[in-house]
Amino acid sequence: MATCPGCALLCDDIEVIVENNRIKETKNACRRGAARIKGCINRLEPKIAQKPSDIESAVRKAAEILGNAKSPMLFGWSNSTCEAQVKGIQLAKKLGAIIDDTSSFCQGLLIEKLLQKKFRTCTLEEVRNKADVLVYWGSDAQDSEPRHLSRFSYFPRGESRQRGYEEDRIAIAIDVRESNTAKICKGHFYRIQPKGDREFILALIDALSGKVPAYEPKKILELASILKKAEYGVIFAGIGLTYSIKDDFDILVALADKIPNFHIMPMVGHYNMRGFNENLFKETGFVNRVKFDGKVVHDNRYSIVEALREKSIDALLVAGSDPLSSLPRSLVRHLASIRVICIDPCVTMTSKIATVTIPCAVSGVESGGTAVRMDGKIIELSKIIESDYPTDEELLSRLMGAL
Amino acid sequence: MEIYQLLPKTNCKICGESTCMAFAVALLGRKKNISECTPILEGDFKKQKEKLEALLLPSAGAEETGMIVHPEICTGCGNCVVACPVDVANDPKGAAIGCAPTNDKVIFRVVDGKVVASNIKECRRFGKNRVLCYACIDPCPTGAIEFV
Numbered sequence: 001m002a003t004c005p006g007c008a009l010l011c012d013d014i015e016v017i018v019e020n021n022r023i024k025e026t027k028n029a030c031r032r033g034a035a036r037i038k039g040c041i042n043r044l045e046p047k048i049a050q051k052p053s054d055i056e057s058a059v060r061k062a063a064e065i066l067g068n069a070k071s072p073m074l075f076g077w078s079n080s081t082c083e084a085q086v087k088g089i090q091l092a093k094k095l096g097a098i099i100d101d102t103s104s105f106c107q108g109l110l111i112e113k114l115l116q117k118k119f120r121t122c123t124l125e126e127v128r129n130k131a132d133v134l135v136y137w138g139s140d141a142q143d144s145e146p147r148h149l150s151r152f153s154y155f156p157r158g159e160s161r162q163r164g165y166e167e168d169r170i171a172i173a174i175d176v177r178e179s180n181t182a183k184i185c186k187g188h189f190y191r192i193q194p195k196g197d198r199e200f201i202l203a204l205i206d207a208l209s210g211k212v213p214a215y216e217p218k219k220i221l222e223l224a225s226i227l228k229k230a231e232y233g234v235i236f237a238g239i240g241l242t243y244s245i246k247d248d249f250d251i252l253v254a255l256a257d258k259i260p261n262f263h264i265m266p267m268v269g270h271y272n273m274r275g276f277n278e279n280l281f282k283e284t285g286f287v288n289r290v291k292f293d294g295k296v297v298h299d300n301r302y303s304i305v306e307a308l309r310e311k312s313i314d315a316l317l318v319a320g321s322d323p324l325s326s327l328p329r330s331l332v333r334h335l336a337s338i339r340v341i342c343i344d345p346c347v348t349m350t351s352k353i354a355t356v357t358i359p360c361a362v363s364g365v366e367s368g369g370t371a372v373r374m375d376g377k378i379i380e381l382s383k384i385i386e387s388d389y390p391t392d393e394e395l396l397s398r399l400m401g402a403l
Numbered sequence: 404m405e406i407y408q409l410l411p412k413t414n415c416k417i418c419g420e421s422t423c424m425a426f427a428v429a430l431l432g433r434k435k436n437i438s439e440c441t442p443i444l445e446g447d448f449k450k451q452k453e454k455l456e457a458l459l460l461p462s463a464g465a466e467e468t469g470m471i472v473h474p475e476i477c478t479g480c481g482n483c484v485v486a487c488p489v490d491v492a493n494d495p496k497g498a499a500i501g502c503a504p505t506n507d508k509v510i511f512r513v514v515d516g517k518v519v520a521s522n523i524k525e526c527r528r529f530g531k532n533r534v535l536c537y538a539c540i541d542p543c544p545t546g547a548i549e550f551v
């Protein structure tokens with residue numbers, strides 16, 4: 001059995017048939033996972049200033065760039081093993097650098113509150129065995145974590161949910177559009193306006209407190225009564241929800257207080273984003289946006305988005321992420337004007353503009369390690385095939401040695 | 404309908420049916436073979452013929468139940484694997500609880516990211532006590548499973 005590094009469900013029931021050190025067939029992995037396990041289409045080559053080089057020289061060049069930078073930043077990490085993340089944090093400390101990950105424009109806030117124990121949460125096994133009311137909120141699990149509903153949340157029979165989804169579970173979707181997940185939640189889809197989550201939560205809190213909500217009273221009261229009757233409820237909070245209430249997050253805490261049988265679980269896409277959040281939290285008490293400046297400084301200025309907007313960094317190491325593909329165009333311009341070092345197994349948009357590119361093994365396929373599932377469980381990754389490429393962890397160690 | 408769209412739509416009757424539509428229905432019901440429509444075998448329709456074959460292939464051998472799976476639109480989510488009552492009954496410690504199937508008696512499995520159906524004769528839509536089961540169609544987000 002192998003583990004799939006395709007998303008933060010980290011499905012560890014994958015069968016892989018290997019022939020001559022090549023992956024021939026996968027069983028049980030979804031389409032996205034199967035593609036991920038099969039590896040990159042274009043393998044990254046070691047390059048310095050777009051010219052072919054070798055890994056050793058590229059590492060030395062990277063160390064030189066980072067060592068000479070006034071304000072270096074280390075970014076990425078959501079597709080790196082915990083071991084590489086810890087190395088990255090050590091490297092940031094040594095350099096006095098800023099470190100941030102994709103969660104600063106994703107689920108970071110929610111995970112931070114969770115690690116601060118502001119919410120009740122639960123494990124996916126508990127969801128499978130106990131949950132009777134599932135709320136997919138601002139999250140299209142069916143697309144982002146394709147096996148979420150089948151492995152854990154809706155379809156499987158669990159210890160106290162023996163009669164299966166038809167009788168024992170209610171799935172509810174709250175979203176701005178009728179996503180694939182919403183289609184499965186037939187009859188329990190609540191469409192909201194973009195950024196309408198706040199209004200919806202407030203109305204729901206009213207309804208749960210016995211007041212008539214100001215907004216769509218009939219539907220909200222009906223939903224409130226389902227939530228109240230739940231024996232074991234879970235809100236799967238997606239990025240849609242987190243984003244929309246990021247300035248007023250306490251209303252979600254207030255809602256959770258009204259429904260004591262409910263648990264909140266962050267929906268995470270990239271396989272080890274939560275791992276980075278936990279590792280940095282352990283080290284600094286923050287999940288992202290940190291600068292090691294003799295002491296730990298946490299500030300929104302240290303998010304990748306702000307750092308690029310303010311042009312406050314002069315060198316960027318990217319590992320386990322492709323910021324160029326997900327950041328707005330206007331920010332990317334500054335990226336192209338600074339020195340970028342890219343550590344990745346595959347050619348990415350970011351690697352194409354990088355000053356130094358260093359290929360590494362595909363984690364979870366060509367190298368093992370650990371990662372943190374979306375619910376916080378630590379999962380062992382598998383080394384399925386042999387590879388000559390060093391792991392990202394090893395590259396970061398070498399880089400630190402070369403400083 | 405998809406099948407009809409791929410036919411020459413000339414209603415030339417060479418296949419022995421009175422219209423292309425009738426031929427499409429016969430194809431679906433496995434009463435006819437693609438090659439009986441000789442016009443489609445000729446040059447111009449090569450692409451269409453290949454598509455038709457791909458469309459009809461997955462259900463070959465499934466004529467009794469009429470199940471057609473479309474692997475090209477399947478996301479491999481596994482909903483059907485876990486929801487099918489036959490899979491639940493035949494694999495209570497695997498598919499039934501959301502895990503990977505533990506034996507070969509299940510109807511659905513996901514291979515290379517796409518669904519593969521076998522043991523179709525076990526399907527509840529087939530046999531003496533047949534029922535009109537929708538447990539694999541309804542949970543599918545992409546409509547990759549059909550019965551004709």
Ligand code: SF4
Nearest residue numbers: 004006007011033147
């Ligand atoms: S759901 Fe995620 S972890 Fe599971 S097989 Fe699909 S991509 Fe891989």
Ligand code: SF4
Nearest residue numbers: 414415416418423440
């Ligand atoms: S032979 Fe082909 S073109 Fe002619 S009627 Fe039959 S299906 Fe249509």
Ligand code: SF4
Nearest residue numbers: 487526527536538539
């Ligand atoms: S119709 Fe029902 S029994 Fe037949 S394959 Fe689908 S889910 Fe299984």
Ligand code: SF4
Nearest residue numbers: 477478480481483543
């Ligand atoms: S439910 Fe549909 S998309 Fe999911 S595995 Fe089955 S056929 Fe494929």
